[in-house]
Amino acid sequence: MSSELVPIEVHRDRVLAASHRLPTETVPLVDALGRVLADDVTSRFELPPWDNSGMDGYAVRFTDLGSPSPEHPTVLDVVADLPAGTGLDPALGSGQAARIMTGAPVPSDADTVIPLELTDQGTVRVSIEGGRPLGAHVRRRAEDRAVGDLIARAGTRLSSRAVSALASAGHASADVVRRPRVAVIATGSELVAPGESIGRGQIPDSNSLLVAGLVTETGALVVSAERVADDVDALAAAVERAEAVADVVVLTGGVSVGAYDPVKALFTGSATIQFAKVSMQPGKPQAFGTLPGGALVFGLPGNPVSVWISFDVFVRPALLTLLGQSDVLRPVVSAVATEGWRTPGGRTQYLPGRIGDDGSGRTITPASKRGSGSHLVGSLAGANGYAIVDPSVAEVHAGDTVSVVEVEQR
Numbered sequence: 001m002s003s004e005l006v007p008i009e010v011h012r013d014r015v016l017a018a019s020h021r022l023p024t025e026t027v028p029l030v031d032a033l034g035r036v037l038a039d040d041v042t043s044r045f046e047l048p049p050w051d052n053s054g055m056d057g058y059a060v061r062f063t064d065l066g067s068p069s070p071e072h073p074t075v076l077d078v079v080a081d082l083p084a085g086t087g088l089d090p091a092l093g094s095g096q097a098a099r100i101m102t103g104a105p106v107p108s109d110a111d112t113v114i115p116l117e118l119t120d121q122g123t124v125r126v127s128i129e130g131g132r133p134l135g136a137h138v139r140r141r142a143e144d145r146a147v148g149d150l151i152a153r154a155g156t157r158l159s160s161r162a163v164s165a166l167a168s169a170g171h172a173s174a175d176v177v178r179r180p181r182v183a184v185i186a187t188g189s190e191l192v193a194p195g196e197s198i199g200r201g202q203i204p205d206s207n208s209l210l211v212a213g214l215v216t217e218t219g220a221l222v223v224s225a226e227r228v229a230d231d232v233d234a235l236a237a238a239v240e241r242a243e244a245v246a247d248v249v250v251l252t253g254g255v256s257v258g259a260y261d262p263v264k265a266l267f268t269g270s271a272t273i274q275f276a277k278v279s280m281q282p283g284k285p286q287a288f289g290t291l292p293g294g295a296l297v298f299g300l301p302g303n304p305v306s307v308w309i310s311f312d313v314f315v316r317p318a319l320l321t322l323l324g325q326s327d328v329l330r331p332v333v334s335a336v337a338t339e340g341w342r343t344p345g346g347r348t349q350y351l352p353g354r355i356g357d358d359g360s361g362r363t364i365t366p367a368s369k370r371g372s373g374s375h376l377v378g379s380l381a382g383a384n385g386y387a388i389v390d391p392s393v394a395e396v397h398a399g400d401t402v403s404v405v406e407v408e409q410r
């Protein structure tokens, strides 16, 4: 690892240059929520498919309506009854109307719908006591989409709203990008399973859950997760198992310069895996590259806050690129600091925080009184985003405007 700090964008560009969209698969719409569209989707149907009523009422010929009022109602003969789902198209002659329900096709001879509140609701003859303009309450065929119009673009992550639009447009399935398969390996001889009692020197393995959760939140699949001690042979075997089942292998811990850092030991000298000191805090030591079979491999620094930030800044954009999503970087917005904090200086600081709103705009409050220390795992529960502070800033003061990223909806 060169001692020179690598700019964050340079490291991320390396990662993105090695990340390529995965192949397409077809899934039924019931399974499409959260998947990313592989191709543009256009409408197979006109939307709406026919002129239909926007109100429960009466379909009339506008020329028959006159200027009705409670004192001088217009009376029409009701010659048809049209519930939603009917396929009828009854002929309407002069002085005739059809009772019609919302969503039912408007007869070809009618051009206007009168809501039933303006009538006596008659079923043989209807007395209309108020007028409506020509075309009122008729939802026109194809006014929303014509056949061939765009419904959703390639690269769209399918929301429930998008899935419903695809269904309405005549689709039963969607062509989506295959989900990346991700294997998680946490390294560290100090690690025990969550819930186990800990002896001196031991800690619960929280990174496995953190990475697996972040992978799932990104829309990828966790195919394996294991813990290995700081032992190069054990790690080599775990990486081999991971590579056999995964497109991406995410390792945590062991990338620094310590005497027992197994990731460093295993990959040093590899032609396809690079170690870098990235100009960020937390998250400085990073490993990235490809394994012999082609899987991407990330070696994230073991401190839990470093894992979260490194994942968000490097792994998430890579997974989204594999997923074919069009936007892979999170929007950076502004917020006002409710409290001050110190920065490390010299590296871009990522400070976990609680992003809120004080009524006059977005705010950020540090998740820990101790700032952006990479070991402050307890503070992660209260963070819903982070501030990004320029290396030139020595201290942030209450009231300062800073750049922030929100990772969760408030």
Ligand SMILES: Nc1nc2c(c(=O)[nH]1)N[C@H]1C(S)=C(S)[C@@H](COP(=O)(O)OP(=O)(O)OC[C@H]3O[C@@H](n4cnc5c(N)ncnc54)[C@H](O)[C@@H]3O)O[C@H]1N2
Residues within 6 Å of the ligand: 186, 187, 188, 190, 191, 203, 204, 205, 206, 207, 208, 252, 253, 254, 255, 256, 257, 258, 261, 282, 283, 284, 285, 300, 301, 302, 303, 304, 306, 374, 375
């Ligand atoms: N002499 C130097 N020491 C360190 C440097 C340096 O430049 N020179 N860099 C520091 C920085 S910055 C970081 S970040 C860490 C990264 O170290 P490693 O990636 O080798 O991580 P570990 O030493 O394995 O662990 C660091 C820390 O995180 C805890 N940890 C690890 N895995 C887990 C897990 N699965 N769940 C919860 N906690 C975990 C571990 O116990 C350590 O406390 O290196 C600095 N040192």
Ligand code: MOO
Residues within 6 Å of the ligand: 280, 281, 282, 283, 284, 285, 301, 303, 306, 374, 375
């Ligand atoms: O860069 Mo390390 O990730 O600060 O603690």
